[in-house]
Amino acid sequence: MSFHSMYGATMGTLSLDMSTQGTSWTTVWSKSSNQGTSWHSANVSGIWAEEYAYVRFKYVSGSSYTGDVALDFVSTSTAPATSSPTLN
Secondary structure, rough: OEEEEOOOOOOOEEEEEEEEEOOEEEEEEEEEOOOOOOOEEEEEOOOOHHOOOEEEEEEEEEOOOOOOEEOOOOOOOOOOOOOOOOOO
């Protein structure tokens, strides 16, 4: 999925979290600091449909207003389950 753009001198941290019940979350992907003005892709695979019912993007801002995050073209698909979430 091509989903994030992170640009600015004081960029914080963007993460993708998954949960089984919506109460306890596991971070399966994260990125911090300035990534430039381009869109970036990430392939996050794991036990989506069978164990995880909730997915959230979380952003913790940097120390100033000079950081800009955007999300776009987020998609999911089903595939055979793996033993644990991994980032490829």
